Amino acid sequence: MSQTGYRVAVVGATGAVGQQMLKTLERLNFPVASLLPLSSKRSAGKKITFKGEEITVQEATPESFEGIQLALFSAGGSVSKALAPEAVKRGAIVVDNTSAFRMDPNIPLVVPEVNEQDLKEHNGIIANPNCSTIQMVVALEPIRKAFGLNKIVVSTYQAVSGAGAEAIDEMYNQSKQVMNNEEVTKEILPVGGDKKHYQIAFNAVPQIDLFQENGFTFEEMKMINETKKIMHDNELHVAATCVRLPVETGHSESIYIEVEKNGVSVKDLHEVLQEAPGLTLQDDPTQQIYPMAIDAAGKDDVFVGRIRKDLDNTTGFHLWVVADNLLKGAALNSVQIAFSLQKLGLLKD
Amino acid sequence: MSQTGYRVAVVGATGAVGQQMLKTLERLNFPVASLLPLSSKRSAGKKITFKGEEITVQEATPESFEGIQLALFSAGGSVSKALAPEAVKRGAIVVDNTSAFRMDPNIPLVVPEVNEQDLKEHNGIIANPNCSTIQMVVALEPIRKAFGLNKIVVSTYQAVSGAGAEAIDEMYNQSKQVMNNEEVTKEILPVGGDKKHYQIAFNAVPQIDLFQENGFTFEEMKMINETKKIMHDNELHVAATCVRLPVETGHSESIYIEVEKNGVSVKDLHEVLQEAPGLTLQDDPTQQIYPMAIDAAGKDDVFVGRIRKDLDNTTGFHLWVVADNLLKGAALNSVQIAFSLQKLGLLKD
Structure with a gap:
């Protein structure tokens, strides 16, 4: 020291x-x-x-x-x-x-x-902040600063390490059990403290954290409320659906946004994101280049790709954002x- | 016979x-x-x-x-x-x-x-139609008929069996290789006919089918165009992000919709969907009841749950829709x- x-x-x-x-x-x-x-x-x-x-x-x-x-x-x-x-x-x-x-x-x-x-x-x-919030705001803040931001609709693809080391063991253990045709042990996921436990191996579970009375989970409400607080914008529309996947480390997010300014292009977004701190643009469909959880695991940056302009809404865009949930998250x-x-x-x- | x-x-x-x-x-x-x-x-x-x-x-x-x-x-x-x-x-x-x-x-x-x-x-x-389109329109048509429908934004969580029997083998084979710390064989996914192949085991891959010039994949464009054709509504706004997961059978979809009619509630949607053909409502957060791929596999129906009213947009709703991609799909x-x-x-x- x-x-x-x-x-x-x-x-x-x-x-x-x-x-x-x-x-x-x-x-x-x-x-x-x-x-x-x-x-x-x-x-x-x-x-x-x-x-x-x-x-x-x-x-x-x-x-x-x-x-x-x-x-x-x-x-x-x-x-x-x-x-x-x-x-x-x-x-x-x-x-x-x-x-x-x-x-x-x-x-x-x-x-x-x-x-x-x-x-x-x-x-x-x-x-x-919550892991899934952090990577989203790192990707969206440069866009918000340059073009304004009215709306975010995010669907997440979250890794089991977000639920702790025991959840990782559970996923691998269950994977072996499924492949050996053995009974599957379900003790932790989706939420250690909830009543029922479901298989995560070779499955997608639309529950992270407990449910609130409004039908959203706490994880979803964290993304919604924390994003508004970090961006200092209580008028921002944010909605989230949070889903756990059989991935060890690396959360992915499919994000739909509507910017304020008219006439923004994918090229404009690329330029802004290329200059942004803590972020790597991985976006070349012609070379099948896009972020993936297994590539982001162990890395510090937030990775952004699959940027597309919405086909109907001229201020709408779609992005795919991936980061190591234990590191940047x-x-x-x-x-x-x-x-x-x-x-x-x-x-x- | x-x-x-x-x-x-x-x-x-x-x-x-x-x-x-x-x-x-x-x-x-x-x-x-x-x-x-x-x-x-x-x-x-x-x-x-x-x-x-x-x-x-x-x-x-x-x-x-x-x-x-x-x-x-x-x-x-x-x-x-x-x-x-x-x-x-x-x-x-x-x-x-x-x-x-x-x-x-x-x-x-x-x-x-x-x-x-x-x-x-x-x-x-x-x-x-395409598998991911079918389950979505089965879930959304009853809502469209009752309340009108202006906008769909869908993010998919698709199973490997959609890419054929060989893709299933590849997923299980890769899973074993990862758990045994062996080199991972990548020959088929995400798209058999594309240039590069990526690991699907313990990963989420945001590519299904080849890319088009507009940055969307063919799978995404299928969901967009087929939905409009089946619903006879060329003005309907549809956007899709399609993602392959390490799941054997059962596609899941996180769907955001905006209905036409004002004042629609989650209860209204429940009532309409309960009566709908080919559909099972599985939506009780208090009992952790929601659809999951491993439960839908082998079943004929489309399963719908996690229905929530958007917190900002009074005509917005979120749904989670799951079906067996080889059967209903x-x-x-x-x-x-x-x-x-x-x-x-x-x-x-």
Whole structure:
């Protein structure tokens, strides 16, 4: 670890996203003076490796945050609700990857490529948006800025790693069972905490998170509400249908948009997206070039392709947007927020 | 076989859809006096079983159709183009499951639940629509009839069996290779006749059929053009994004619609769909009841669920529509057309 740098805690250090956070802090060389991996009581005592050093994971308590400057949370909403205010009380800035604080009007919800400046309004906690929201706004914000945006209709194709490491195991286990003609074990997906569990292997399941009374799932409402908050546009029409697929990592999204400005062409969109931060354009049908989940997995960027002008509506466009849901959709975005905080002078030395 | 009944030929009898046609004719007890299985030269000589009788598959030639009253074609567009007119010349009525004649203004494109009466305009050939179109119009026609329909935006989640039996083998083979950490063999998908081939196992591939110059694929344009033709509405706005998934059988569709009438509720849609032919409503979020590909496989009906009113547009709705792409999407619809022809007195005795 560096002599100079920040005292950083990672809460949920043994989980799928927590592990990615550690790797990303290391890979992007965030200035870490000391690293404190925290977890539930159950996982405390495990070892993680950070920059070649083995560190024992400790149980997260309010006192854990004494002297911590930056705490990255990814251990579930209830842990964040209980401990994030404790961390702030002790002087830490919290970047929270759960949905606990996302819609709190006093807490910025940030994707650095889109609304980095919102960080200045923080009161100790910064929320990291939902994975499926992040990749969508990275792709659509450059379009919104250039041409205005009235309407978004998105259908998602989401990977099982969004439901945690156990969901990945379940998918592969079920795949083997199907191919061996064995009975299929269904214990986790579509939602660990819901009543019924369905096979994900060789299937498509139109449920991510629990249902709300209006018939939308929480995941769908997250995409709708978070997008409006991040883009600062409550008048924006957003609708979402969220679907889980037998894909390990990499969420894909089929997005229909209507821009404000007339006369916009696919070429105009290409030009704007080519210049956009955190984004790679992969759009050449003549060469069968378009983004795919297995290609996006392990990469930092959001990938955009299959851009078509709607055949009826002159302001309508269709896009296909893919990103690694654990990286840009979670861990990477959190670490990028940390870098932005540093850049804006918001991290105390 | 029955003493009374029709002399029926099935062209492409050894293919995935052809096999389903034979099974469906038998299962629904279509009156068959004699059955003639036809195929390419390569598959001629194989045996098929129909109603307990073993029959040798013969090579399809113009002369094969002498004395045939009904010919079901599913052996690729070029075979249909060459042989369907020959069958008609010899007095047969042709139900063609390829895309060869679908957009010909002189040839009816029929889904019996939707536009059975169009059969009366036939000139010998009747076209069976594309699989992904059929299930969508079965779900949307009752809504259109009751409330009018202005706009459809569909994103599909399509099974590999739509690309033939070899694509199914490829998916399972690739799945094994991925799980065994072996190199993945890519020879067929996304499109047998295209230049590049991509892994479908644990992936989502946004290409079905070849690309057109406008950036849409042929599959997408089929959904767009066929829907307008079947619904007799050239002003209807239709857009489609078609995506292949690692699912064996069962296409799913996330559909956004805008109806004409104001004040329509989800309950209104439920009522209309509950009465609709060929359709099962599976829509109870409180019990996690919604359609899924693995449940629809092997069933005749189109399944509809996840019906939600759009949160911004008062005439907007979202639906999730699933059906067996080999049955209602192909073989079953062809056999239903045969029954409709009989019912309307259009099959010569």
